[in-house]
Amino acid sequence: MSIKKVENGWQVDIRPQGKHGKRVRKTLPSLAKAKRFESYVIGQMAIGEPYESKKRDKRRLKDLIQLWFSYHGVSLKDGKRRFSQLNALADLMGNPLAVSITPVDATRLRQQRLESGVTPNTVNHDQAHLRAVFNKLIRLGEWDGTNPFAQVQPLRIDEKELSYLTHEDIDALFKVLRESTNRDVLLITHLCLVTGARWSEAQYLRAEMLRNGRVTFTGTKNGRNRTIPLPDELYQTLLSHGPRIGRLFPTAAYKPFSAAIIEAGIRLPPGQRTHVLRHTFASHFMMNGGDVLTLQKILGHQTIAMTMRYAHLSPDHLADAIRFAPKIGVDKKWTDSEFQEGKIQIADTKKGT
Known part of the structure; x- marks a missing residue:
């Protein structure tokens, strides 16, 4: 008999290739499932594809992370850093x-990170990176299981207001920077404020990227080059500042900039120390009447959703709310007698109904 009742279910025991062929045995929870499995094995044999039982995958999470890094992570700009973070999460x-x-394990990890004081935004990034490991290996055919991190929804995070420098802040900051002996930090700050560049893009700018009154930023966050016109005075200053080939700003500038921010009395939210320059450019661009599509191209955002964070600063933003809102007769000056008469009329109307 090829199917028999055993203690923990129904056991299929057959030799689809004949009595001298390979034996296939498997226990299933019900007789119906056992019969379906038997038919499947015999069917596979009939089309020349003998059934092979799957061996248990004994790879651990770190093994998959290493595989992900070898196939994909090594090509990323922040691949080594992410590889290190993923291994820490695996630990x-x-x-x-x-x-x-x-998915429950993934949720437990998230809760553990939150309880340790990690911000929800960082926790979401952790989950996204772990999810990406499984997704990449599934696409490459290196993982045929499910993705446990794909079923965990990211935490909802309230959108934060992006800080920017006022004209008074900018004046105070440049007053401090002009007194500094580090001329690089002054020019990097100026460059970020007039182009919306990230600090790292300006810090590692090469002299060859200055051409025809424009600056081209390469090695950007999304890998796309951006070319932006410069004010002539700044352009000429940059040309005469450093070598014609190689890095334009060879000295470290972050710490002097950070010290200048503090000395100028500017208080910023955590994590916005140098990025405030990019926010300042975008904010003033919109407040001065710039359009959001042009701003997207200047900042190099891949999606308009990122740029829309600055749209509310436009002087015309949602101005139609005033134009198309229902009109209320606030200009009519009612006297006490008219108001009382109106109340009486309303009362009479209600009484008549």
Whole structure:
């Protein structure tokens, strides 16, 4: 008999290739499932594709992370940093068998990170990076299981107001920077404020990227080059500042800039120390009447959604709310007698109904 009742279910025991062929045995929870499995094995044999039982995948989470890094992470700009972070997350989970990880395990990791004081935004990035490991290996055919991190929804985070420098702040900052012996920090700050460049893009700018009154930023966050016109005075200053070939600003500038911000009495939210220059450019661009599509191109955002964070600063933003809102007769000056008469009329109307 090829199917028999056993203690923990129904056991299929057959030799689809004949009595001298390979034996296939498997226990299933019900007789119906056992019969379906038997038919499947016999069917596979009939079309020349003998059934092979899958071996248990004994790879651990770190093994998958290493595989991801070898195939994909090594090509990323921040691949080594992310690889290190992923391994740290695997250690927090106890480096379990990858096949044993469930969405509940992913949720526990998230809760553990939150309780340790990690911000929700960072936790969301952790989940996204772990999810990306499984997704990449699934696409490459290196993982045929499910993605346990794909079923965990990211935490909802309230949008934060992006800080920017006022004209008074900019004047105070440049007053301090002009007194500094580090001329690089002054020019980097100026360059970021007039182009919306990230600090790193300006800090590592090469002299060859200054051409025809424009600056071209390469090695950007999204990998796309951006070319932006410069005020002539700044352009000429940059040309005469450093070598014709190589890095334009060879000295470290972040710490002097940070010290200048403090000395100028400017208080910023955590994480916006140098990025405030990019926010300042974008904010003043919109407040001065610039359009959001042009701003997207200047900042190099891949999606308009990122740029729309600055749209509310436009002087015309949602101005139609005034134009098309219902008109209320606030200009009519009612006297006490007219108001009382109106109340009487309303009362009479109600009484008549």
